[in-house]
Amino acid sequence: MVDDTTAKDNDLAVGSKITLENRSGKDASFDVAGIVKNSQLVNGVLASPEGFAPLSDTKGVAFMFVVTDPDADVGKVQDQVKKVALASNPLADVQSNQELIDQISGQINTVVYPLYALLAVIVIISIVGIVNTLLLSVFERTREIGLLRAVGTTRRQVRRMVRYESVITSVIGATLGVVVGVVFGGMMIYRIDEIPFAFPTGQIIIFFIVAIIAGILAAILPARRASRLDVLHALQYE
Secondary structure: OEEHHHHHHOOOOOOOEEEEEOOOOOEEEEEOOOEEOOOOOOOOEOOOOOOOHHHOOOOOOOOOOOOOOOOOOHHHHHHHHHHHHHHHOOOOOOOOHHHHHHHHHHHHHHHHHHHHHHHHHHHHHHHHHHHHHHHHHHHHOHHHHHHHHHOOOOHHHHHHHHHHHHHHHHHHHHHHHHHHHHHHHHHHHHOOOOOOOOOOHHHHHHHHHHHHHHHHHHOHHHHHHHHOOOHHHHHHOO
16 A cells, blocks of 8 residues: 555556565565555555565564673673674664663653643743732732731731742642643553553652742732732722
């Protein structure tokens, strides 16, 4: 099977013959059994493993695992295995366990990093939202703040009160987000048998720290405004 772009570029039709060559220089001819149009799944040439067998240099072996002695030098063993593997198949890729983990982690990070960038944008938007909410709260509680100042509350205590409200709001939001995220993440992992569920304790702690910092930053302007209210004008405010 070929996609319509490949068929158009190579003047292919159903029943035509196409010659394919692998990276080691081996070629083979195939009959076009069908042309797929407007498909996101077929890009280029599609065939069964048996159909591609003439171009395969691995003779049916896709993966091979080598168990080393606990005291062996993994680097030296990898070099020896690479010499043997490349002698029979120049396209063979020999990786250690850690290299395979790093490769898979890199593929996952390409998806995770954009999500972190989106999370940073959401945090900025949340800070703006908390600032607006606290400014409105200070405006609506002008008389209450004036009464507190009249009975002896200091400017520092007023700023601390507003700051605590901001931090509590941000921590509540972070808690709800973490709970919902962990539940949905667990539900997705539950559907995949090969991947065990791991609770990201370190990352969640970092997220809570970021939420607290965001709450402190969001409280700077509202706390400053609340602490600078004139007591007499605040008591007369209705």
